[in-house]
Amino acid sequence: MENRKYDCPKCRDTGFILFDDGTGHSYAQPCKCREIKEAKERLARSGLAKEFKAKTFENYRTGGKPQLEDAKRRIRQYTELFHEIKNNRFNSVILSGQVGAGKTHLGTACSVCLIEKGIPVVYMGYREEITNLKSKIMNEQAYSIAVNRFKNASVLFIDDFLKGRLTESDVNIVYEIVNYRYNNNLPFIISTEKTLGGLIDFDEAIGSRLIELSRGWIIVFKGEELNYRLYGGDK
Ligand SMILES: [Zn+2]
Structure with missing residues (x-):
């Protein structure tokens, strides 16, 4: 028997399986x-690899606050049940609410946990990527390569969704991604400062689709006492 240890015993690190x-x-x-490896490489390229390691479930500090304890427990549960729920209609997560509740931290912990289970998650830092997509809009091929990465990702983590001033072309790009994924039942993990009402107000078609997909997995952070940063959470 072969004693060598492979990162992937299935294909013995060749990247292909013979049938x-x-x-x-x-x-x-x-x-x-291969997809997992690419997800990891993308994560590394995004410059977030280090941050990603620091934002785990273990170091998400709840300070004993029931709301944060509950949020952490539910997001963990989502990762544990992911293989069962990914094909359901309600397979996405929304982390909504105030700055400093640790939304990015939980979204990140969730993403890393899924990647470790072999599910490729693509990270989309909203503001930066929307700007990047807009810069390519005149070049059809470059645009379509860039946008397809987000449209087709097995799971898409959009961090700080709808942050900043929105233009009409922002809305068009967001709609293109959300609608495509909605029609293909592809899961999202979304962190946003918008409330659920704020998502609907931004655009009813987009907001209602995202809320529908996340039924059962919507976490809304409310209340001043939740300022996670005050007791040593993430940025
Ligand atoms: Zn393999």
């Missing part, structure tokens, strides 16, 4: 680990 087509011929299919 028998039933007639004695074999054919190769890309192994899932």
Whole structure:
């Protein structure tokens, strides 16, 4: 027997798995680990790898606040049940509410946890990526490559969704991504300072789709006492 340890025992790190087509011929299919590897590399390229390591469930400090304890427990549960719920209609997460409640921290912990389970998650820092997409809008090919990454991601984590001033082209891009994923039942993890009403006010079609997809997994942070940053949470 082979004693060597592979990162991926399924394909023995070749990136391909051979299947028998039933007639004695074999054919190769890309192994899932390729997507995971790409997700990890993207994470590293995004410059967030270090931050991502620091934002785990373990170091999400709740300060004993029931609301934060509950948020952490539910997001953890989402990651544990993900394989069952990913194909359901309600397969997404919204972390909504005030600055400083640790929304980004929980969204990140959730993403890392899913990546570790072998589910590729694409990170989209909202403000930066929208600006980047807008800069490519005149170049159809470059735009479509960039936007497809977010449209087709197995799971898309949009951090600080709708932050900043919104223009009409922002709305169009957001709609393109949300609508495509909605139609293809692809999960989101969303952190946003917008309230649920604020999401609907921004755009009813987009807001209502996201809220529908996240039914059962919407966490709204409310109340001054939740200022997570005050007791040593993330930025
Ligand atoms: Zn593999």
